[in-house]
Amino acid sequence: MEYLKYSSVLGAGRTATSAVTLGAGRPRAIAFAAFAALTLAIGLLTWGGWASLLLVVASLLSTYAVFHLTGRSLRWAMLAVSALWMFNAWSVGSWEQMAANLISAAASLWGACRAARPVPAAAVRTAP
Secondary structure: OHHHHHHHHHHHHHHHHHHHOOOOHHHHHHHHHHHHHHHHHHHHHOOOOOHHHHHHHHHHHHHHHHHHOOHHHHHHHHHHHHHHHHHHHHHHOOHHHHHHHHHHHHHHHHHHHHHHOOOOHHHOOOOO
16 A cells, blocks of 8 residues: 555656656656656565565556557557556455546547547648
């Protein structure tokens, strides 16, 4: 449970930093490395057994996804992240977290499927 406290703060910072450094080469790579290192450090400090490894893997995958993936691959990665976090929700009996993971997984799956479909020519706008 201790990991959840730190992971929430880390996740918010990671998402904001990913958005701010969008398109920036070296600063983005440095930010990714820093958040990956923080994730590993928090995982070590809050280790609670092998189940903790799933949370660390989920956080590392999420970190990689928001800094390096786009489109379909981003959505599939986030679907995997939801599945890994679902294990934690199930193991602690958190129905609220399970519901949130199901919603997140459904949104990721829907986005991945939408990204797979070709865009109709009528829907493509051209610059004036």
